[in-house]
Amino acid sequence: MAHIHLGEGTFPLWALALWTTVGVVLISAVVYRIRKGGIKTHQIALAGIGGAASFAIFQLNIPVWGGIHMNLTGLVGILAGPLLGALIALVVNIFSAALGHGAVGLIGANTLVNASEAIVAYYAFKTLMQLDWDTFPASAGAATVGLSSGAILMGAIIVVSGVNGSALPRGDLTIAVAGLVGLNLGVAVIEGILTGFIIQFLASVRPDLVGLANRDSRGDTTGVTA
Amino acid sequence: MQRWKQYSGLAGLFAVCLAAGLWGFTSTGGSLPWAKRSAKTLQRGVQDGGGSLVDLGRGIVVAGPIRKNGFMAEFIGISILFGIIGVGLYLYADRYRDVDGSEHMNSNP
Numbered sequence: 001m002a003h004i005h006l007g008e009g010t011f012p013l014w015a016l017a018l019w020t021t022v023g024v025v026l027i028s029a030v031v032y033r034i035r036k037g038g039i040k041t042h043q044i045a046l047a048g049i050g051g052a053a054s055f056a057i058f059q060l061n062i063p064v065w066g067g068i069h070m071n072l073t074g075l076v077g078i079l080a081g082p083l084l085g086a087l088i089a090l091v092v093n094i095f096s097a098a099l100g101h102g103a104v105g106l107i108g109a110n111t112l113v114n115a116s117e118a119i120v121a122y123y124a125f126k127t128l129m130q131l132d133w134d135t136f137p138a139s140a141g142a143a144t145v146g147l148s149s150g151a152i153l154m155g156a157i158i159v160v161s162g163v164n165g166s167a168l169p170r171g172d173l174t175i176a177v178a179g180l181v182g183l184n185l186g187v188a189v190i191e192g193i194l195t196g197f198i199i200q201f202l203a204s205v206r207p208d209l210v211g212l213a214n215r216d217s218r219g220d221t222t223g224v225t226a
Numbered sequence: 227m228q229r230w231k232q233y234s235g236l237a238g239l240f241a242v243c244l245a246a247g248l249w250g251f252t253s254t255g256g257s258l259p260w261a262k263r264s265a266k267t268l269q270r271g272v273q274d275g276g277g278s279l280v281d282l283g284r285g286i287v288v289a290g291p292i293r294k295n296g297f298m299a300e301f302i303g304i305s306i307l308f309g310i311i312g313v314g315l316y317l318y319a320d321r322y323r324d325v326d327g328s329e330h331m332n333s334n335p
Contacts, residue, residue, distance in 0.1 A: 045319035052308030063284035067259030100291030186247010
């Protein structure tokens with residue numbers, strides 16, 4: 001659920017330029033990779049549904065840990081892949097900022113944070129599956145690790161940038177941000193477990209969607225037949 | 227890999243994250259919504275706070291900037307639009323695969 005909820009003008013101008021530039025470079029690289037390598041049709045479909053679910057749940061505060069929202073970026077990364085996952089992070093942040101949830105100037109920084117969650121979750125899931133883990137622990141662990149990495153990146157961005165108007169020296173700011181990162185790690189467990197259940201369910205009914213079966217081999221269902 | 231090793235690793239990861247979360251919860255203001263917690267913490271530093279970890283009475287609410295600025299219709303509209311696009315793409319992909327058995331598109335020569 002890592003997301004920088006600070007208003008416009010909170011970061012100095014150089015920081016806005018830096019994170020926006022890095023975000024543009026990341027998205028440019030993603031688009032280049034997609035155009036060069038192509039994407040599979042089912043990934044586009046999953047990206048569409050994942051983007052819709054991520055945007056909707058992004059705006060809902062749940063009454064846990066004081067009041068937090070989830071991102072589902074780990075789930076999106078595992079299902080749609082790292083490239084489309086990064087693009088979904090951009091789209092969700094643009095629309096969220098347009099509605100006032102997150103500053104427009106921080107779209108670059110927030111895209112970096114959420115894209116890192118999707119990318120790390122995807123590769124962690126692939127690695128754990130190659131190590132012959134079961135679906136639930138692999139997906140729950142991968143999502144938790146991905147979201148944790150996003151939280152740490154969020155903290156690093158805030159500490160490196162500094163906060164305009166804050167009375168805190170850099171050392172105290174680092175400690176304060178560490179508390180926010182810590183809270184995010186706790187939230188990552190909740191979202192990781194949710195992701196684990198969703199991936200496990202998908203793996204049981206459509207293993208091809210999570211890359212656990214040859215898509216061409218799908219055909220016979222075990223559902224009720226006439 | 228043996229199942230007990232998998233779940234032991236997962237439990238260890240969860241334990242570390244939950245411990246960090248509990249520390250972050252108490253040190254940054256207790257039961258404060260995330261946006262208020264961020265602003266308060268980053269302006270004034272770490273402060274001890276209490277409150278319940280789970281507050282079911284608060285319910286699930288839409289994010290403050292959307293709710294208070296009257297963007298509920300826009301939020302619902304965009305969510306529905308995204309949902310329709312997502313389901314449409316899913317149906318398209320399913321039908322596209324069934325027609326010619328191929329799912330690779332946008333491939334360069």
